[in-house]
Amino acid sequence: MHRKRHTTRTARLLAALVLSALACAACGKEGSPPGKGPAADELPRYTVAKGFELPRSGTWKKARSRGHFVVGAKEDQPYLGEKDPASGTYSGFDIEIAKMISASLGIDPKGITFKTIASANRETALQNGQIDYYVGTYTINDNRKKLVGFGGPYYLAGQGLLVRSDEKDIRGPGDLAGRRVCSAAGSTPYQRIQKDYPKATLVAYDTYSVCVDNLLTYQVDAVTTDDAILIGYAAKVPDELKVVGKPFSEEPYGIGVPRGDNALRLAVDDALAAREKDGTWKKAYDATLGLSGVPAPKPPAIDRYPAS
Numbered sequence: 001m002h003r004k005r006h007t008t009r010t011a012r013l014l015a016a017l018v019l020s021a022l023a024c025a026a027c028g029k030e031g032s033p034p035g036k037g038p039a040a041d042e043l044p045r046y047t048v049a050k051g052f053e054l055p056r057s058g059t060w061k062k063a064r065s066r067g068h069f070v071v072g073a074k075e076d077q078p079y080l081g082e083k084d085p086a087s088g089t090y091s092g093f094d095i096e097i098a099k100m101i102s103a104s105l106g107i108d109p110k111g112i113t114f115k116t117i118a119s120a121n122r123e124t125a126l127q128n129g130q131i132d133y134y135v136g137t138y139t140i141n142d143n144r145k146k147l148v149g150f151g152g153p154y155y156l157a158g159q160g161l162l163v164r165s166d167e168k169d170i171r172g173p174g175d176l177a178g179r180r181v182c183s184a185a186g187s188t189p190y191q192r193i194q195k196d197y198p199k200a201t202l203v204a205y206d207t208y209s210v211c212v213d214n215l216l217t218y219q220v221d222a223v224t225t226d227d228a229i230l231i232g233y234a235a236k237v238p239d240e241l242k243v244v245g246k247p248f249s250e251e252p253y254g255i256g257v258p259r260g261d262n263a264l265r266l267a268v269d270d271a272l273a274a275r276e277k278d279g280t281w282k283k284a285y286d287a288t289l290g291l292s293g294v295p296a297p298k299p300p301a302i303d304r305y306p307a308s
Contacts, residue, residue: 042286042287043096043283043284043287043288044096044100044280044283044284044287046099046100046102046103046104046109046280047103048103048106048107048108048109049103049104049105049106050106051106052104052105052106053106054105054106054263054264054267056263057261057263057264057267058261059132059133059257059258059261059264060105060132060263060264060267062132063105063107063132064106064107067107067111068102068107068108068111068112068113069098069102069105069107069111069112069113069132069133070112070113070115070130070131070132071098071102071112071113071114071115071131071132071133071134071135072114072115072116072117072122072125072126072130072131072133072134072135072136072256073090073094073095073098073114073115073116073117073134073135073136074094074116074117074136074137074207075090075116076207076208076209077092077094077136077137077208077229077232078092078232078233078235078236078292079092079093079231079232079235079288079289079291079292080092080093080094080136080137080228080229080232080288080289081093081094081095081135081136081137083114083116090114091288092288092289093155093284093285093288093289094135094136094137094253095114095135095288096284096287096288097135097154097255097272097281097284098112098114098133098135098255099112100271100275100280100281100284101133101135101151101255101268101271101272104267104270104271104274104275105267105268105271115130115131117130117131117134117136118184118185118186118206118207119184119185119186119187119206120184120185120186120187120206122134122136122138122148122256123144123147123148123256126147126148126256126257126258126259127147127148127258127259129258132257132258133151133255133256133257133264133268134148134255134256134257135255135256137157137225137226137228137229137251137253138150138253138254138255138256139157139188139226139251139252139253139254140152140153140252140253140254140303141188144256145259145305145308146259147259148256148257148258148259149256149257149258149259149260149261149262149264149265150254150255150256150257150265150303151254151255151257151264151265151266151267151268151269151271151272151302152252152253152254152255152268152269152272152300152302152303153252153253153254153300153302153303154253154254154255154272154276154281154299154300155228155252155253155297155299155300156250156251156252156253156297156300157226157227157228157229157247157250157251157252157253158226158227158246158247158248158249158250158251159188159189159192159224159225159226159227159247159248159249159251160224160225160226160227160230160243160244160245160246160247160248161173161176161222161223161224161230161243161244161245162212162215162222162223162224162225162230162233162234162241162242162243162244163215163221163222163223163241163242163244164215164216164218164240164241164242165238165239165240165241165242167221167222167242167244170221170222170244171244171245172244172245172246172248173193173196173197173224173245173248174197176193176197176199176200176221176222177197177199177200178199178200178201179200179201179221179222180200180201180203180219180220180221180222181193181197181200181201181202181203181220181221181222181223181224182202182203182204182205182210182211182214182215182220182222182223182224183202183203183204183208183211183223183224183225184204184205184206184207184208184211184225185204185205185206187225188249188251189224189225189226189249190202190204190224192249193224203220208223208225208229208233211223211225212233212241215241216237216240216241226251227243227247228289230243231243231289231292231293231294232289232292234292235291235292235293252300252303255268255272262307266304269302269304272299272302273302276299281299282296
């Protein structure tokens with residue numbers, strides 16, 4: 001009976017995470033945590049660069065012609081990339097990064113069209129021209145550089161573990177043998193567990209929100225991905241979830257652009273450097289991911305790697 005009551009309670013709390021359209025129906029229920037999210041008056045305002053030109057970038061020229069960028073993002077990552085199921089509005093640190101880049105490139109960020117793109121489909125979306133750039137906890141690595149270009153990095157995360165608050169035996173990746181561990185299909189964290197901790201039983205879904213759902217309802221024992229993402233989930237329901245252990249990787253987040261569009265990639269690097277220097281980056285962090293209680297770190301050094 002205890003397990004059944006607990007499972008019912010966690011399922012109700014999950015609704016309060018606003019991870020699906022059904023979440024709105026749970027709003028206001030007794031026991032649900034208060035809503036948390038970026039306060040509009042605390043978010044930075046981005047002045048659009050006047051007279052900006054980037055004629056060598058085909059991607060930029062198409063965006064200017066249509067009047068806005070099309071940006072790939074996540075919709076289920078608290079404080080990073082989250083979509084309100086009622087209004088369709090996206091919010092979070094990654095969303096603010098996308099907006100500041102657009103403004104720096106001379107195109108009003110108010111017009112951005114955000115598209116939710118699953119981790120496994122990011123490269124294809126950039127290659128096929130479905131999106132102009134991608135901002136969504138996208139780790140830069142050499143294999144991906146063969147398929148797309150990267151501006152940044154703009155944030156350095158590390159792989160971590162999210163477990164239920166009553167979990168006592170999982171304190172790090174060395175404790176995962178025989179345990180069911182969930183991550184996003186095609187993600188770097190999934191591949192690392194598969195390679196380095198083969199005794200774990202891996203479960204994969206398109207989104208981390210489904211992994212968290214399975215964790216709260218005792219179908220998996222842990223969720224693994226970047227600590228920045230996990231901190232957001234734990235902050236939503238701190239009585240139910242916790243992040244354990246130390247980060248066991250380095251995950252530099254980059255802005256994905258079409259491979260070969262080096263003019264756009266380098267312009268993104270310039271924009272990030274300027275926004276970090278003038279304090280806009282930190283203000284965006286404080287108003288979004290900073291709400292999880294983790295103070296803003298120092299931004300990582302931008303990697304202006306040569307064209308290939």
